[in-house]
Amino acid sequence: MGTLLDGKVVAASLKEETLKAAKELREKGIAPKLTIVRVGANPSDLSYERGALKRMEGCNIDTEVKELPEDITQEDFIKALKEVNEDKNTHGILVFRPLPKQLDEEVIKYVIAPEKDVDCFSPTNVAKVMEGDATGFAPCTPTAVMEILSYYNVDLKGAKSVVLGRSMVVGKPVAMLLLGQNATVTITHSKTKELPAVCAEADVLIAAIGRAKMVTSDYVKEGAVVVDVGINVDEEGKLCGDVDFADVENKASMLTPVPGGVGSVTTSVLAKHVIKACTLQNK
Amino acid sequence: MGTLLDGKVVAASLKEETLKAAKELREKGIAPKLTIVRVGANPSDLSYERGALKRMEGCNIDTEVKELPEDITQEDFIKALKEVNEDKNTHGILVFRPLPKQLDEEVIKYVIAPEKDVDCFSPTNVAKVMEGDATGFAPCTPTAVMEILSYYNVDLKGAKSVVLGRSMVVGKPVAMLLLGQNATVTITHSKTKELPAVCAEADVLIAAIGRAKMVTSDYVKEGAVVVDVGINVDEEGKLCGDVDFADVENKASMLTPVPGGVGSVTTSVLAKHVIKACTLQNK
Numbered sequence: 001m002g003t004l005l006d007g008k009v010v011a012a013s014l015k016e017e018t019l020k021a022a023k024e025l026r027e028k029g030i031a032p033k034l035t036i037v038r039v040g041a042n043p044s045d046l047s048y049e050r051g052a053l054k055r056m057e058g059c060n061i062d063t064e065v066k067e068l069p070e071d072i073t074q075e076d077f078i079k080a081l082k083e084v085n086e087d088k089n090t091h092g093i094l095v096f097r098p099l100p101k102q103l104d105e106e107v108i109k110y111v112i113a114p115e116k117d118v119d120c121f122s123p124t125n126v127a128k129v130m131e132g133d134a135t136g137f138a139p140c141t142p143t144a145v146m147e148i149l150s151y152y153n154v155d156l157k158g159a160k161s162v163v164l165g166r167s168m169v170v171g172k173p174v175a176m177l178l179l180g181q182n183a184t185v186t187i188t189h190s191k192t193k194e195l196p197a198v199c200a201e202a203d204v205l206i207a208a209i210g211r212a213k214m215v216t217s218d219y220v221k222e223g224a225v226v227v228d229v230g231i232n233v234d235e236e237g238k239l240c241g242d243v244d245f246a247d248v249e250n251k252a253s254m255l256t257p258v259p260g261g262v263g264s265v266t267t268s269v270l271a272k273h274v275i276k277a278c279t280l281q282n283k
Numbered sequence: 284m285g286t287l288l289d290g291k292v293v294a295a296s297l298k299e300e301t302l303k304a305a306k307e308l309r310e311k312g313i314a315p316k317l318t319i320v321r322v323g324a325n326p327s328d329l330s331y332e333r334g335a336l337k338r339m340e341g342c343n344i345d346t347e348v349k350e351l352p353e354d355i356t357q358e359d360f361i362k363a364l365k366e367v368n369e370d371k372n373t374h375g376i377l378v379f380r381p382l383p384k385q386l387d388e389e390v391i392k393y394v395i396a397p398e399k400d401v402d403c404f405s406p407t408n409v410a411k412v413m414e415g416d417a418t419g420f421a422p423c424t425p426t427a428v429m430e431i432l433s434y435y436n437v438d439l440k441g442a443k444s445v446v447l448g449r450s451m452v453v454g455k456p457v458a459m460l461l462l463g464q465n466a467t468v469t470i471t472h473s474k475t476k477e478l479p480a481v482c483a484e485a486d487v488l489i490a491a492i493g494r495a496k497m498v499t500s501d502y503v504k505e506g507a508v509v510v511d512v513g514i515n516v517d518e519e520g521k522l523c524g525d526v527d528f529a530d531v532e533n534k535a536s537m538l539t540p541v542p543g544g545v546g547s548v549t550t551s552v553l554a555k556h557v558i559k560a561c562t563l564q565n566k
Contacts (some may be wrong), residue, residue, distance in 0.1 A: 110407075123410035124393075128457075130413045131451055158476040166462055168414055176413075179449055179470055184481060186469040187462055193441040198467060 001249040005256040007264030010151045014268035016057055021275045022060040032278040033062035035090040040070035045096040050137035055267035061274050070100060077103050078111050085113040091281055092118035092274035117275035129173050132180045137273050144265035145206060145227050154225050156181040162202035163187050170208035170229050207242035215243040217251045226252040229262050284532040288539040289337030293434045297551035298342055304558045305343040316345035318373040323353035328379040333374035338512035344557050360386050363396050365383035368396040375401035375557035401556035412456050415463040420556050427548035428489055428510050437508050439464040445485035446470050453512050478514055490525035498526040500534050509535040512545050541563040
């Protein structure tokens, strides 16, 4: 089989880089800090939060969790978010989404301070991702994809990349990031005709369509690099990606596992983004 | 040869639609108005302005030109732009770009009121284009491409579309608009390997790379729809597009001329956007 693209190895490398930067900031008297804004106590939010807090601790980044009541009004939520915006000790803000129904994300996304918005909630950062403006923050998941490709020295310049999925959390931003590395980028989706054949032209295939094991070997060119962003549960109740790993592993030259692939890198990207935000805010 | 995609015919159809909407607004006592903000008197700005003013007049849209001195300071420019933002009679604002060097577009783009920003200067509109949010305003040129495809009933659903060029004024936004119509979208550029072959896979090819007559018949699949966004000057000093028209016309099933193609539709889109802005502001 091909090379396993090991998310944990990439995360460890990012941790080293982030720790070094955190140390330099602290030597200047600046303590990088992430504030998490969580409404209610959704189990998946809590699970991600545990991982994120542990990662920040490992990267020497301070944290605070602002837990807000499940039934908070929009007015109170905005007030709370503005307080975090204005908190001089907070450099990065992560707001768990989706927010409860009474909170209008279409309004709130304009409230979060773009320079602290480390997971691309603000339209200002969405625009920067499209523009390829490096002062912005792309969402953590597509950035994790790019970190994995970079760590394993995948040459993207002129490469044929195909993105399967067109969501705002992965598909579209990863397409823009790949374009920023001079890849040729094709965005495919459920309406794409001859989808397996189109994917099978890719030198680099990013699967982010959210359907368990959909990407079988007929979607993959011999020797392609395959990054699996999916997190699904298979018919046996086991965690699996969008890629049928067993079917693809002997065809791809490089392949991420699920779990242990992209998902293992997202909180490391979050840490890197907090450091970046902190550095930019203290220039 | 294939069908000529005639920009003037599309413009005439848009004019009819816009006139009808303008009439309905005026019957409610609302006079749709575009304010153009121009710094200095650049000949190409003046030329576009003449076309735009004529088009607005034909569409029963009021206009005002705010001409500002070439050496205006950033502070004064921002003050002037804010006045237009706050002018209740102005529904759409067009700022000619690029602005002179002393004016920082990276600052100013955040000043223009997004709801009046009819040519996608504001990051809020850039983000809406990426999100496929129909309340936003895509830039006029890529929207003109879509209007032409729509007028000539080009079926985009699942179609293989290839965009040649990745600028923020055409390539990237047109890719997002095509995606919004369920096309499969490939974004190519100067670093794309085997560029002619990649383009020759397109059912719909959008040429927006800014190089005179670069797209020859080897870039075009037999029967493809080809939209030429380029405005260049050839070796004889004549206006020409990115497509070598004479070489491609017998291979494409549909093809825009230059001039008389996309460029003939942009001011009609501008008029349509002013009407849309006016309607949204008076809901």
